[in-house]
Amino acid sequence: MxxxxxxxxxxxxxxxxxxxxxxxxxxxxxxxxxxxxxxxxxxxxxxxxxxxxxxxxxxxxxxxxxxxxxxxxxxxxxxxxxxxxxxxxxRFSALTRGAAGEKRARQAIATNIDHILIVCGLDRDFNPRRIERYLALASASGAKPTLVLTKLDKDPELDSHLEQARAVAGSTAVHAVNAKDPASCAPLVALLESGQTAVLVGSSGAGKSTLTNTLLGGEIQATGALRERDGRGRHTTVARTLLPLPGGACLIDTPGLREIKLTGDEQLEEAGFDDIDALAAECRFRDCRHEKEPGCAVRTALESGKLDPARLASWHKLGREIGQAGGEGLARRAHKRESDAGARGLRKRRGETQGRL
Ligand SMILES: Nc1nc2c(ncn2[C@@H]2O[C@H](COP(=O)(O)OP(=O)(O)O)[C@@H](O)[C@H]2O)c(=O)[nH]1
Ligand SMILES: [Mg+2]
Ligand SMILES: [Zn+2]
The missing domain is CATH 2.40.50.140 (Nucleic acid-binding proteins)
Structure with a gap:
């Protein structure tokens, strides 16, 4: 079949x-x-x-x-x-984060996904540091990240925000949209091929459920818009929900994450820091940490104003977190090998009656 x-x-x-x-x-x-x-x-x-x-x-x-x-x-x-x-x-892919509060625990946010749509509002929600963190998280997922900037229609500083977003996105595609307007969201419809699955992540209020409704072509997910009839406050998404879209793709809407904790499996080279990587290639030492080493092209760029100090600080911080969580993760990876072997066992049990698929 x-x-x-x-x-x-x-x-x-x-x-x-x-x-x-x-x-x-x-x-x-x-x-x-x-x-x-x-x-x-x-x-x-x-x-x-x-x-x-x-x-x-x-x-x-x-x-x-x-x-x-x-x-x-x-x-x-x-x-x-x-x-x-x-x-x-x-799973062929999974978006996983370090679980809030617990030291070694991890939590799968969504699995078997092709795309991760990192949703960030072009309003007070706009935060390049948070985008970097989501891109880092996505680097361990096996899915392709895309940055979706919502509230295009309400942003008086659009040019500056777009420039900042592209600077942190590296090779990741950036789409600025009005999540309420289907025409504006057409590039996202084109991105999501039939049979693919995408997950929406981002802060509460960023526009994930609004985008979901627009892509669905109708109101299904409750959004944070003030309920007009009874005026009883705002809806927020409470559960992660997978919904089939008219074009044959599936979309997973999620509530905002309060904490975006890394797992230790992330790869900073895959997290959009192409600018720092390019500079690092010019450092005198191949293993330069861009701290106090002589001949450091990254620090030279910092001093000349070519590189934003907040960006470098973020790179250091995410790198340290990956290292720390990675140390905690050794025992975990041994466990993963066991459970992957278990999953392969399931596939190998041929000869048994074929179940209904
Ligand atoms: N003007 C405008 N408002 C938006 C846009 N995206 C979301 N909103 C509004 O932002 C609020 C929060 O949206 P919601 O989809 O619930 O955010 P979520 O928490 O990420 O699911 C709602 O009032 C939406 O109507 C947009 O692109 N333009
Ligand atoms: Mg929502
Ligand atoms: Zn250096």
Missing amino acids: STADHPLAAIGFRAEHWPDLALPAGRRLGRIVEQHRSGYLVHDGEAVVAAKPVPKLRHRVEDASHRPAVGDWAVLLRQGDEWLVEDLLP
Whole structure:
């Protein structure tokens, strides 16, 4: 069966990611479309059902990023009148952050994604340092980041903001949009190919749900606009939700993250710091840390005003955080190897009755 005809294609299933897939007898596959405290909502291609993870998926998990998350393909088993998430297909990508407060814990924000849309308002929300941090986080995901600047229609300092955004984005594409206006969002529609999945990340109020509604072509996600009828304050998104778009792509809307903590798996060379990398190539020492070394081209650029000191400080800070979290992560990676081997086991169990896909 080609991917396009697959019953799960409308929610982003692409067979090429799991060429050897064979489900154990009696199982079916569904995609986690929403996550709540008490469990998950899973779309099985026809309907959305509530499902609870088996204890293994709740507890095996010293590393919480291996717990089921929105975007995951869940192997579902019916038990009485309940659906259980028995296992997950191996993820081809995942946006993961260090979990707030807990030292070694990590949390998957969205999985099996092709695009990460980093949403930042061209209003008080505009913050190049935060954009750098999101780009760093994206570097460990396996998905492609795109910077989406919203509230284009309300920005009196557009030129300066665009210049600042492009300076931190490196080779990452930058789109400035009015999230309320479909014509303005057309470049994003073009970006999201049928079968692909994108996740929206950014501060609360940045315009993620507004953008979601525009891309959906209707009001589905509650936005922060003041409710006119009852005037009872503002809606904010409380759960991560995966929604199929008319063009065949899927979009995951998320609430704002209060803390964007790195995991240690990020690669600063992939995080848009092309300007600093180019300068570093001119430093006298190949392993120059751009601190006190003689012949440092980065510090020369700083002194001549060519490089923004806040940008270099950010590069140092993110680099230190990656190093620290990376040290904590050694035990975690040993664990990941184990669970990846477990996932491969699932694919290898051929010979068993082919489950409904
Ligand atoms: N003028 C204008 N307002 C926007 C734009 N994007 C979002 N908003 C408004 O910003 C507020 C927060 O938007 P919302 O989508 O809820 O943000 P979220 O928290 O990121 O989901 C709402 O009042 C939106 O109407 C935009 O591009 N232009
Ligand atoms: Mg929202
Ligand atoms: Zn240097």
